[in-house]
Amino acid sequence: MKIALKLAWRNLTGAGLRTWLNVLVLSFSFVVIIWLKGIMTGWDHQAKTDMTQWEIGGGQYWHESYDPYDPFTLAGSHAKLPSQLENAMKAGDLTGLLLTQGAIFPEGRMMSVVIKGLDPGQSILKLPSRKLGTTASAIPAIIGNMMAKHSKLKAGDYVTLRWRNANGTFDATDVLITDIFSSNVPAVDAGQIYIPLATLQEVMLLPDEISLIVLRDKTDGWNEIPGWKYKSKAELTKQVDEMIKTKSAGQTVLYFILLLLAMLAIFDTQVLSIFRRQKEIGTYVALGYTKQQVVGLFTVEGSMHAVLAALLSAAYGLPFLAWQAKAGWTMPVDTSEFGMAIAQTLYPVYSAGLVIGTVLTVTITTAIVSYLPARKIARMNPTDALRGKLQ
């Protein structure tokens, strides 16, 4: 093996440009695969962090009738804070939200919205709820960027808000947009308007009633409560995981193409080598190598491309990947329309497993691709090989 490594190194360095072109292509695959995987992991990480901070906290309790995909359930899905959670509420470990259907009338148009009553003093969600604590002539309200864009509202604007209270009576008032927040989580932005919880409870004639309870992150010991459905953080982020998995599957095609390109270069070099270096193969055999050892030598030679590529990748890829992790990758298009939790700038996250896994995958694949054409050597007649007579 030591001799094979030594000879392979001499053969590769001696082959000059051909070797370095292959190594460059292969190293490009290394870097791109790690970068793309890093982006996916970063996105996953970022999406979960954003969702945790903006929407789901450390988990939620839903009123048993609440179904986020069915707005008609909102009217009946509310109840008082269960007594089991009163202490946690006092400790500030949870906050309640009341949800109802409604409509706003910006510039005379009607837009359906979900009105969310939010405690201005809460600190569990990143929503700028303190802006709901301002005293003004109208009810203070906050909306997200996407909502502001679609409704053409801006901070300081008044807009008419209409709802239907617990008795089924329509009511309306002007609200003042006190802040427009920027979030990567569409679920807290699109079609949502936030007003103070107490105000919404009052106008809805639902004193102290809430639809869902958001728990502070990194708290535990939450149990099932009758009348409420406990949703863990993992359960609430499951969709993101599934979406990332789907995206990852799509990207696997790209990895496959990249690997295929690199492997094609290696395979081509190996096939060419075996035809062009017949005399050399015959010479190795004449000097005392067995044919299997020559197969081994060619396989090591091919595999060594991957080792050199890994070193080259480390040389230019590490600085690039480190810079990307710091500066991030800014998407060329507006991501707010994507309908999923995605930031405008994604910061790739690399793990040791990702780097080692990629290096191992590419190296093993290269070894296999190098071995396949090299097997032909075992079938060569050394006397024909010496004369370069094989076709």
Add this chain to the structure above:
Amino acid sequence: METQTIISVKEMYKRFPMGKTEFTALENLNLDFAQGEFTGLIGPSGSGKTTLLNILGSLDVPTLGEANVLGKSIGKLNTHEAAMLRRESLGFIFQSYNLLAVHTVFENVEFPLLLLKIPSQERRKMVQEALEWVGLSDKIRSKPPQLSGGQCQRVAIARAMVKKPKLVLADEPTANLDAANSHHILKTMLTLNQELKTTFIFATHDEKVISYLNRKIYLLDGRVDKDEVVTHNK
């Protein structure tokens, strides 16, 4: 002085398939070679010189009969044993040198010693000694494409001789060389033959080579036509 027989060929045939029939390259050969011979297998193209050399070098096997080289029956060796025989006891010199183009002169000559797992320091000494025999000590770092044909063949001789094998098989070693280089190469090989008692067997039809031989075996259509021992002072 009694000389030891190192190669014994008895009733040997070599046939190659040719379509549905067979071509007989060697027919009923009976030959013995003693240690220290400087012998040539002489004959026109297709006479079976290279085929016999390949069998003696354990690169090929006889179809029938026996070829015993250094106590090993070539037909009965498995691929590993054949490789070991070549690695330990045989040296090859080819018409077109067959040097490893991307390796330096030193690395080319070092190669057989690497296979024998000789320690680095000893290896270096042996390579330098071999290159001194062929007068190429100053070309140690050159690569084959930077050398003339004569220099390349001298490197090939150094590579064949570096492990001091018992037997060197040379297939048309002067075919690509001019007269001056041919004589230089042959004198070098003759010196090594006399000093190291290495047996040389050539496959040739070059008159220059023939003039140096002390035994000439003429082959014609795969059979021994004439086998003569010559004494001369070169």
